[in-house]
Amino acid sequence: MVETEIAEKRQFKMLIDGEIACLWAITFNDEQIWEERDNTKSIYIHRIATHPKFRGNNYIAKIVAWAKVYARSVEKQFIRLDTLGDNTKLIEHYQNAGFEFLGMFDLKNTDLLPDHYQDQPVCLFQIDLSK
Template sequence: MKIENCTTTDIDEIFRLYAIASAYQKEKQTVVVWPNFEKELVETEIAENRQWKLIIDDEIACVWATTFSDEQIWEERNADAAIYIHRIATNPNFRGKNFVLLITTWAKQYAKLNDKKFVRLDTLGNNTKLIAHYTNAGFNFLGMFNLKNTNGLPDHYHNMPACLFEIKL
């Protein structure tokens, strides 16, 4: 098992995992279903070394993205030194392995290496199962917040409260 940056050769697999995640969200009738993300978004993340993959037995088991700034979602709190995690998508061949806990452990180490004081993530709507999943992985649930400015954010951020989570290092 290893974690490394995605490359442009991973783009098709990333979008396959996003499509599977969206279908799973529809099937489970979650509060929010991921929209189709722009290819340019993922290409930029790859070029900036912010798109990650977990590889198990030469297969991508999970992908996620990171950033060091997330002003529209975190607003005033964005001034804190933090790493933000987005779009965790798991290969169905590896579902149920609690990769969120593994990613959390990795993110804490990555944050410390980059002089960050927080690991943060968000989800949308009152998805009680996902809230419990993130708190079980060590995140503190800060509550639900209406975002002031969703211009330029993916469609699923519009008209939906954001649930914010953080781990203080």
């Protein structure tokens, strides 16, 4: 999966003084998680991971700034992401980064999703660049 993302230029990294501080991947559809809300007007951010040495520096703000430029360059209206469970601190963190919290949803079919998507509601977020 990661090799495919790299080959398709959908995996990104943030370097600080030559070290990888943060990485993330994007996709242009996410039907499995977004179900009927999935659309072709979006980029979907997945698997944001920050190196422990760099945690606590609010890199989501930098990722959002990058995503706004990137989404516009590929003519997309929405920047979307998801997380799992009722993690109020993470929900607030994404809201503070400019995402609208769309709510918590039970997924209809999680068969093709990783184990951590089983038996938990998904929290959906988006930024609408037309606003």
